Amino acid sequence: MTTQVIDHALEAELAELNAELIRLEELDPVPLCDPAGIDWRGVVDTSNDAFLAVDAAGVLIEWNANAESLFGWSRSEVVGRSLEETILPDGVTEGGVGGLRALAVDPRKGKRLEITTRRRDGSDLPAEVSVATMRHGSSFLFNVFVHDISARRELQSQLAHAQKLESIGQLSAGIAHEINTPTQYVGDNTRFVQEAVGDLMGVLAAFESLAAAVRAGVDTSEALASVEQASEAADLEYLKEELGEAIGQSLEGIERVTTIVRAMKEFSHPGTATKTRIDLAAAIRNTITVATNEWKYVAKIETDFDASLPPTPCLPGDFNQVVLNLIVNSAHAIKQLRGASEEKGVISVTTRRENDYAVLTIADDGCGIPPEIVGKVFDPFFTTKEVGVGTGQGLAIARSVIVDKHGGTIHVDTKVGQGTRFTIRLPLDVE
Amino acid sequence: MAILTENRSALGTALAASAVGKPRRVRRRPTVRARVLWVDDDPNITAALSRRLYRKGIELWPASDGMQGYWFAVTRKPDIIVTDLRMPRWDGRDLLECLLANGMTTGVPVVVVSGYVTPAERSRLEHQGVAAVLDKPVAWPLLCKTFERLLVE
Numbered sequence: 001m002t003t004q005v006i007d008h009a010l011e012a013e014l015a016e017l018n019a020e021l022i023r024l025e026e027l028d029p030v031p032l033c034d035p036a037g038i039d040w041r042g043v044v045d046t047s048n049d050a051f052l053a054v055d056a057a058g059v060l061i062e063w064n065a066n067a068e069s070l071f072g073w074s075r076s077e078v079v080g081r082s083l084e085e086t087i088l089p090d091g092v093t094e095g096g097v098g099g100l101r102a103l104a105v106d107p108r109k110g111k112r113l114e115i116t117t118r119r120r121d122g123s124d125l126p127a128e129v130s131v132a133t134m135r136h137g138s139s140f141l142f143n144v145f146v147h148d149i150s151a152r153r154e155l156q157s158q159l160a161h162a163q164k165l166e167s168i169g170q171l172s173a174g175i176a177h178e179i180n181t182p183t184q185y186v187g188d189n190t191r192f193v194q195e196a197v198g199d200l201m202g203v204l205a206a207f208e209s210l211a212a213a214v215r216a217g218v219d220t221s222e223a224l225a226s227v228e229q230a231s232e233a234a235d236l237e238y239l240k241e242e243l244g245e246a247i248g249q250s251l252e253g254i255e256r257v258t259t260i261v262r263a264m265k266e267f268s269h270p271g272t273a274t275k276t277r278i279d280l281a282a283a284i285r286n287t288i289t290v291a292t293n294e295w296k297y298v299a300k301i302e303t304d305f306d307a308s309l310p311p312t313p314c315l316p317g318d319f320n321q322v323v324l325n326l327i328v329n330s331a332h333a334i335k336q337l338r339g340a341s342e343e344k345g346v347i348s349v350t351t352r353r354e355n356d357y358a359v360l361t362i363a364d365d366g367c368g369i370p371p372e373i374v375g376k377v378f379d380p381f382f383t384t385k386e387v388g389v390g391t392g393q394g395l396a397i398a399r400s401v402i403v404d405k406h407g408g409t410i411h412v413d414t415k416v417g418q419g420t421r422f423t424i425r426l427p428l429d430v431e
Numbered sequence: 432m433a434i435l436t437e438n439r440s441a442l443g444t445a446l447a448a449s450a451v452g453k454p455r456r457v458r459r460r461p462t463v464r465a466r467v468l469w470v471d472d473d474p475n476i477t478a479a480l481s482r483r484l485y486r487k488g489i490e491l492w493p494a495s496d497g498m499q500g501y502w503f504a505v506t507r508k509p510d511i512i513v514t515d516l517r518m519p520r521w522d523g524r525d526l527l528e529c530l531l532a533n534g535m536t537t538g539v540p541v542v543v544v545s546g547y548v549t550p551a552e553r554s555r556l557e558h559q560g561v562a563a564v565l566d567k568p569v570a571w572p573l574l575c576k577t578f579e580r581l582l583v584e
Contacts, residue, residue, distance in 0.1 A: 177517060177546035177567075184546075184568035185479035191571060192482040242482055249475045297519045344519065 050146040056139045058082045070148060072120030087117040087125075114149065114404060126153040156400060159380065163393040164321055167328070168268070174293025178260050182253030189246040189253075196243055199234035206230035263289035267320050275406075277311035278319075280351050280358055280426075287323040288349070295331040298338065299345045299364070306352040313429050318401040325394035326362040326422050332385070333366025333420060356428050357408075363421035369414040377412060402426070464488040465582050468509035470500035470526060471544075472518040483571065489578065497521025501529050504536050511581055512536070515567075516545040516552075531560050540581040544569050 044051050044062075050070045053062035059082050063075040071078075071087055078086050117125045128147045133140055210223040266283075267290045281303075288301055295301060327347060334345035347364045369377060376382045378399040383392030402408045406426050414420040467484065469477050469491050477493030484491050492509060494500035498521045504512055512530060516523035523543065530536045540562035548556075553564045563577050 173547045173549075180546035180567040181473050181476060185473070185475045187568055188479035188483050188571070192479065192486075195486065246479065246482060249478060253475060293517070297517060297522070 047145070050148075052144050052146065054083060054142045054144065055136075056141075058084065060086065061141075067146065070119075070125070070146065071117070087119075088115075089118045117146070126150050156380075159393050160321075160397050160400070163325075163397055167321070167324055170328075171290060171294070171324075175260060175264060175290070177293050179257055182256045186250045186253040186257075189250040192246050193243065193250075196234075196239050196246075200239065203227070203230045203234050203236060260289060260292070263287075267324075268317075273315075275313040275315055278314045278316050280309060280312050280314070280319075280360060281305035281307075283314075283316060283320060284323055284349060284351070284360070287320050288327065291324055291327050291331075294328050295347060298331055298335045299347045301327075302346055302348045304348070304350040306350075309351050309353050309358055310428060312358040312426050313406075314426065315401070315405055318405060322398040322401050322424070323360075323362070325398050329394060330362060330364035330366060330420070333364050333368070335366075337365075337367040337417070353428070354425070357425040358428055360424040360426070361421055362424075363419060365419040368416040368418055368420055369412070370416055374412065374414055378410070398422075461486065461488045463490045465510040465578070466490045466492060466507075467511045467513060467578070468492045468494060468500060468503050468507070470494045470497065470512070470514040470518070470523070472496055472515065476515075487575065497523060497526035500526050504530060504539065505533065509539060511540050511542060511578060513542045513544055516543060516548070527556070527559065527561065540584070542577060542581070544574075 045065045047064060047066060050067035051062065051064040052060055052067050055061055059080060060078050061080075063073070063078050068074050073086060112128055112130045114126065114128050117127045119125050126149050128149050130145045130147070132143045134143055135141075206223070206227040206229070210220060210227050213220045213223040263286045266286045284305070285303070288295075288303070327349075330347045334347070338345055345365045347362065349363075350361045352359050373382075373384070377395050380396040381392040382396070385392075399410055402410045402424055408424060408426040410425075411423045412420060413423070465488070467489055469480060471477055471493070472495050474493065474495065477491060481491035481493065492503055492507065494503050496518045497514070500512070500514060501521065503509070514523045514526055523545065527541060527543075530539070530541055541560075542563045542565060543556055543561050544565045544567050546567040548564055548566065556564050562581055565573065565577065
């Protein structure tokens with residue numbers, strides 16, 4: 001396959017540049033570049049990323065050509081204005097000097113962070129910013145390179161969506177099973193009750209005849225014999241024993257269907273763009289119910305929820321997805337270690353409050369994660385499952401939801417052959 | 432038979448639990464025409480079906496997982512075996528593998544009644560020698576028709 005050249009002017013320019021390079025290579029020696037003569041302003045202006053510099057008050061003092069095209073403001077429009085008035089609107093910065101706090105990089109995170117910035121037209125632009133602090137006279141200067149990650153974000157969101165659809169597809173099979181089982185016995189019991197009531201009506205009619213005979217003062221022996229015969233035919237002793245149980249089990253079945261349908265409705269709650277304060281324990285219980293069929297054959301779930309944990313700011317749909325992914329992973333880990341014929345494993349789920357954080361742990365006594373791969377488990381597309389089983393997005397999404405969307409943390413502790421514990425911390429945002 | 436040896440202790444457990452499988456003692460019951468071993472981990476399923484089948488003269492022996500089901504299958508010789516697919520310990524697939532491979536049980540028709548069977552799984556099961564694959568909840572007339580057919584055969 002050959003490359004088609006469409007732009008002849010560009011082709012000519014490229015040929016000229018190539019010829020120039022060849023001519024330079026032929027010179028002996030190649031002339032050294034004098035660093036003193038480099039146009040540093042030009043370097044910054046030709047950078048592939050947007051560049052901006054801010055003084056210690058958060059006021060913009062530099063703004064390159066790429067920043068102009070990325071954000072839509074020209075250099076002359078923004079220089080002298082604060083970050084807050086331009087690319088970092090109030091909601092993002094939550095105070096701080098002119099919006100600078102949003103750029104304060106935790107050194108442990110490697111001097112880069114992902115934030116949502118604002119364009120001139122008011123639209124959001126997800127960006128990775130790299131900030132360097134430079135002493136400038138008696139003050140400081142912050143040099144910021146801004147890399148547009150909207151394409152990456154879009155891909156991540158599509159993957160997250162695909163993973164959600166995948167897990168809902170997987171869940172629907174389990175939910176079908178969970179609903180069809182009670183439906184089966186509720187139907188059978190109701191039919192049984194219907195037939196039994198028909199028989200009982202026959203017995204009742206015999207009793208009515210007996211009562212009529214008693215009232216009329218006539219001989220009751222024939223009526224009494226019919227009562228005994230009807231009771232015998234209806235197998236009254238058996239019906240007395242079974243009717244109550246049949247009705248009790250049917251009510252239990254209806255309750256089971258109601259619970260799982262309610263849980264599914266809560267679970268598939270459409271994702272909201274803004275956080276709402278939710279009861280984590282209720283949401284987790286719900287997810288455990290929805291996923292019943294994924295764990296019940298291999299594990300018991302033990303929960304220990306801290307009743308004093310206040311409602312936690314959360315994106316409910318995303319949070320439920322994370323809990324589901326972790327519970328399904330735990331069930332798989334237990335199945336891998338124990339197979340199908342051994343005793344069940346244990347998945348333990350706890351919540352507690354630690355200062356200004358809600359802490360959630362999901363632990364299992366499954367196969368554990370080998371040390372050589374534990375560092376990769378949060379990477380997108382990393383999976384140890386067979387091709388076709390899972391997209392390798394489960395934990396990557398968990399990390400992205402907890403860290404990027406909630407400003408929390410997620411940690412894993414694991415030992416091969418003994419189990420794995422995931423610990424999630426979500427900020428409570430206490431005033 | 433290798434499986435029997437390997438799982439002797441587990442089968443012992445199943446034997447100890449065999450009281451679960453005893454038919455209900457009733458004062459008067461219709462003549463028993465057939466005995467069906469029904470393997471399902473939900474005891475409500477087997478309880479409800481035993482009430483209805485009892486009226487049809489069919490005695491139901493419940494088993495709660497594949498291992499217990501296999502034990503009853505080889506020791507009690509039911510006329511028909513019905514099994515769910517997803518269960519703890521041995522699931523339905525493990526049970527089917529043993530039933531269809533063991534000379535003591537190969538003649539007994541096996542019916543799968545499950546809450547979720549994909550079309551691919553259905554055809555695989557039928558190919559494997561399962562007499563019928565029914566979706567849970569199974570309609571009563573269909574269940575009766577299937578049993579009548581299998582009992583005649």
